[in-house]
Amino acid sequence: MSEVRVRGRAETGLKFHGETRALRVKMVLLGSSGVGKSSLALRFSKDEFKASAPTVGCAYLTQVVCLHDATLRFEIWDTAGQEKYHSVTPLYYRGAHAALVVYDITKRESFIRAQLWLKELEKQYIPGETEVVLVGNKMDLPDDREVSLQEGRSLAERGGLLFMETSAKSGEQMNELLLTIGSNPEHKIRIMQLLERNRV
Amino acid sequence: MGTKTLRPTIPCFLFGCADLCDRARVPFTTRASKKSLRSMKGLCLTLEPATVMEADVHKMSVPLENGSLAPVDRLRSERSDSPTPGLVEGTEPGAGQDSAMFVHAQSFEDLTAEGEQGQEQEEVQEEEEGESERAPEFGELGDSEETQEPEGKEEQEQEERENEKEEEDQSGSGRAKEEDVNSEAWRRHRKHVFVLSEAGKPIYSRYGTEEALSSTMGVMMALVSFVEAEKNIIRSIHADGYKVVFLRKSPLVLVGVSRCRQSERELTRELLYIYYQIISLLTLTQLNHIFQHKQNYDLRRLLAGSEHLTDNLLRLLDRDPGLLLSAVTCLPLASSSRDVISSSLQAAKAKSLVFSILLAGSRLVTLVRKKDQFLHHMDLHLLFNLVGSSSSFREGEGWTPICLPKFNMAGFFHAHISYLEPASELCLILVSTDREDFFNLSDCKRRFLERLRRRSSYQALQEAVQAPSYPVSQVGIPELRHFVYKSKSSGLYTSPEIPVPYKCEEEEERLMDLYQYLHSRMHHPTRPLRSIYHCAEKENLLAYVTSGFELYLCFSPLGTKALAVSAVNKLLKWIRKEEDRLFILNPQTY
Ligand SMILES: Nc1nc2c(ncn2[C@@H]2O[C@H](COP(=O)(O)OP(=O)(O)OP(=O)(O)O)[C@@H](O)[C@H]2O)c(=O)[nH]1
Numbered sequence: 001m002s003e004v005r006v007r008g009r010a011e012t013g014l015k016f017h018g019e020t021r022a023l024r025v026k027m028v029l030l031g032s033s034g035v036g037k038s039s040l041a042l043r044f045s046k047d048e049f050k051a052s053a054p055t056v057g058c059a060y061l062t063q064v065v066c067l068h069d070a071t072l073r074f075e076i077w078d079t080a081g082q083e084k085y086h087s088v089t090p091l092y093y094r095g096a097h098a099a100l101v102v103y104d105i106t107k108r109e110s111f112i113r114a115q116l117w118l119k120e121l122e123k124q125y126i127p128g129e130t131e132v133v134l135v136g137n138k139m140d141l142p143d144d145r146e147v148s149l150q151e152g153r154s155l156a157e158r159g160g161l162l163f164m165e166t167s168a169k170s171g172e173q174m175n176e177l178l179l180t181i182g183s184n185p186e187h188k189i190r191i192m193q194l195l196e197r198n199r200v
Numbered sequence: 201m202g203t204k205t206l207r208p209t210i211p212c213f214l215f216g217c218a219d220l221c222d223r224a225r226v227p228f229t230t231r232a233s234k235k236s237l238r239s240m241k242g243l244c245l246t247l248e249p250a251t252v253m254e255a256d257v258h259k260m261s262v263p264l265e266n267g268s269l270a271p272v273d274r275l276r277s278e279r280s281d282s283p284t285p286g287l288v289e290g291t292e293p294g295a296g297q298d299s300a301m302f303v304h305a306q307s308f309e310d311l312t313a314e315g316e317q318g319q320e321q322e323e324v325q326e327e328e329e330g331e332s333e334r335a336p337e338f339g340e341l342g343d344s345e346e347t348q349e350p351e352g353k354e355e356q357e358q359e360e361r362e363n364e365k366e367e368e369d370q371s372g373s374g375r376a377k378e379e380d381v382n383s384e385a386w387r388r389h390r391k392h393v394f395v396l397s398e399a400g401k402p403i404y405s406r407y408g409t410e411e412a413l414s415s416t417m418g419v420m421m422a423l424v425s426f427v428e429a430e431k432n433i434i435r436s437i438h439a440d441g442y443k444v445v446f447l448r449k450s451p452l453v454l455v456g457v458s459r460c461r462q463s464e465r466e467l468t469r470e471l472l473y474i475y476y477q478i479i480s481l482l483t484l485t486q487l488n489h490i491f492q493h494k495q496n497y498d499l500r501r502l503l504a505g506s507e508h509l510t511d512n513l514l515r516l517l518d519r520d521p522g523l524l525l526s527a528v529t530c531l532p533l534a535s536s537s538r539d540v541i542s543s544s545l546q547a548a549k550a551k552s553l554v555f556s557i558l559l560a561g562s563r564l565v566t567l568v569r570k571k572d573q574f575l576h577h578m579d580l581h582l583l584f585n586l587v588g589s590s591s592s593f594r595e596g597e598g599w600t601p602i603c604l605p606k607f608n609m610a611g612f613f614h615a616h617i618s619y620l621e622p623a624s625e626l627c628l629i630l631v632s633t634d635r636e637d638f639f640n641l642s643d644c645k646r647r648f649l650e651r652l653r654r655r656s657s658y659q660a661l662q663e664a665v666q667a668p669s670y671p672v673s674q675v676g677i678p679e680l681r682h683f684v685y686k687s688k689s690s691g692l693y694t695s696p697e698i699p700v701p702y703k704c705e706e707e708e709e710r711l712m713d714l715y716q717y718l719h720s721r722m723h724h725p726t727r728p729l730r731s732i733y734h735c736a737e738k739e740n741l742l743a744y745v746t747s748g749f750e751l752y753l754c755f756s757p758l759g760t761k762a763l764a765v766s767a768v769n770k771l772l773k774w775i776r777k778e779e780d781r782l783f784i785l786n787p788q789t790y
């Protein structure tokens with residue numbers, strides 16, 4: 001696991017033509033309002049958790065991650081879950097390398113919405129272009145759980161997607177999520193091949 | 201305007217109401233409706249015959265110069281150096297040098313006219329204003345008035361305010377949504393605002409949940425339709441110290457219920473703001489589309505998560521002199537620094553960019569616009585409200601569709617919103633026409649920052665943001681406690697820090713209430729005033745309006761009227777001396 005190091009933006013200089021390869025990874029976060037997309041993005045980019053307000057429109061963040069043989073520059077589109085912004089979301093998942101479809105394990109409603117998002121994505125993406133990860137967030141609240149681990153997992157399996165339960169609050173499983181996207185043994189090669197085409 | 205007063209007899213009224221509810225397919229429970237109607241005993245309806253309105257519209261449709269919204273450019277040379285500057289618009293202190301930044305529709309009448317007449321554009325009233333232009337000597341009799349606060353009235357209001365305050369404290373910082381709508385506390389709020397659809401479905405309520413209020417809103421819609429059935433339009437109901445004001449903006453209906461001293465007209469204008477707030481999120485096109493397809497649509501679905509924007513806007517309407525005066529205030533800054541910032545912003549342009557706006561909190565640092573495009577201060581206030589009530593722009597770069605209703609109700613702009621530094625108050629808003637242009641705009645911001653950081657002005661800007669605004673003592677009039685001065689041609693206003701006696705929230709609100717009261721007196725629809733001297737319990741106030749500016753002053757109770765009158769000239773001179781710092785005199789275009 002130690003091969004992933006997350007560095008702050010300021011101290012990271014991208015080497016474009018050096019021995020490390022800098023690859024752009026366009027990542028989009030989708031899901032209902034309040035499931036914790038912005039909190040996941042914040043945990044990812046600054047390793048912080050704080051009270052967050054609903055996102056307006058969309059927020060764009062970048063984060064550089066160093067793998068042992070490559071530098072990944074994540075470009076994160078943190079979309080708003082509110083229904084009024086849905087008409088603009090296709091702008092962000094178009095051409096994404098990774099799409100995180102997030103639901104809140106304490107809200108069944110959000111799990112149902114996640115399934116709609118998956119359908120929506122299916123219509124848009126060309127298989128092999130986008131790595132879709134189903135994410136059940138707020139696993140730090142087991143007492144309020146409404147969606148079981150198994151339900152999430154089988155939904156993912158049916159669609160041939162990656163699956164992960166996380167907590168943006170405690171930071172649990174966050175590195176694993178990253179690894180899943182960046183270097184899951186099954187998918188890493190595939191992702192690398194994809195990314196190859198998007199060399200900066 | 202041809203308003204007439206009707207006193208319908210209650211029984212007939214009751215009947216009509218219930219009957220209509222059926223027709224409008226409104227859930228109508230007798231228990232709730234009886235209660236609502238009981239409180240309307242002794243009410244008095246102000247109605248406006250539709251025919252009168254049409255005639256008015258016809259009379260007033262005077263086309264604007266060149267058919268554009270552009271303000272007339274004024275040259276520096278026209279600026280007056282007379283001891284009492286500003287009696288003519290464009291020469292007052294704070295008037296911009298070349299051209300204004302805003303749509304030239306900043307008189308209060310422009311806004312209310314629209315609220316009252318439907319979609320008749322802002323051009324209409326400008327003409328009127330021009331006609332009435334004359335430069336009276338201050339203190340001239342005729343339109344001026346002196347008033348004395350009736351004993352006890354303020355005390356009572358004060359008490360009410362305090363009660364309200366207590367309730368707010370109890371309910372904590374969040375929305376007081378869970379409130380019991382049958383409680384005395386709910387009834388005691390000073391100003392309620394309701395938004396409903398034409399089918400009578402609740403969309404927004406300032407206090408209490410919409411569900412709990414659905415029957416009340418049903419009654420409101422019934423009232424509206426009842427009056428419309430007779431080809432009339434309901435404007436307001438006055439009963440028992442309450443004003444109930446209706447604003448019909450198809451497909452929405454807005455209702456305000458107030459116990460404040462504000463005029464009906466001001467309440468209507470506030471409702472109009474709320475209407476625009478909703479339009480800014482959805483566009484009128486989308487709104488119409490939704491309700492054409494499904495009359496019964498529950499709009500709360502689309503507005504979910506944005507209620508706090510409306511809540512916050514209502515708070516601003518109670519507190520912010522900018523919204524009252526239809527003007528914007530600037531961060532005080534040396535003009536040399538401001539000019540460098542403006543030109544850096546101007547240099548960082550992109551094809552799709554229409555407006556670049558730099559804010560320090562709710563104060564404007566600079567605004568650069570596309571040539572021939574003007575921003576309306578109302579749209580700017582909506583942007584301020586959006587930025588001020590959404591902490592989400594603090595993380596990363598925000599990119600959101602937004603409709604600027606005074607610019608165009610039909611479509612979205614796309615705004616790139618970000619703070620210059622993580623913990624800074626300086627927020628940059630780049631308004632673009634192209635929803636795919638994010639990276640270009642992101643690059644504009646980068647270029648602007650790069651340029652700015654190389655200059656010493658950035659330092660000066662950061663210091664100005666940190667520094668408190670100016671104290672009123674700088675003016676050098678000992679009895680003067682506070683003032684608000686608006687330059688009409690630039691649409692900008694300036695005001696010193698709130699002084700000690702008004703530092704606490706209640707007192708500040710009381711001061712704003714007094715200004716609001718004077719404002720509504722000055723802009724009275726049938727008897728507008730040029731000046732008013734008002735002795736309140738703890739202070740004396742003077743309001744003074746010319747075609748160039750609008751001024752509100754607050755003096756200690758020791759001040760006299762003669763002193764207040766002489767203070768006006770002194771203050772105007774001081775503002776003239778400081779105008780480089782307090783206003784934006786060199787607005788830029790791309
Ligand atoms: N307990 C717990 N709370 C969380 C977690 N992640 C987010 N939250 C809380 O859930 C709420 C919503 O989080 P956001 O990150 O703003 O949700 P979002 O998905 O970005 O919402 P939109 O921007 O409206 O689409 C906030 O109050 C967070 O503090 C988590 O892992 N555990």
Ligand SMILES: [Mg+2]
Nearest residue numbers: 037038054055
């Ligand atoms: Mg969010």
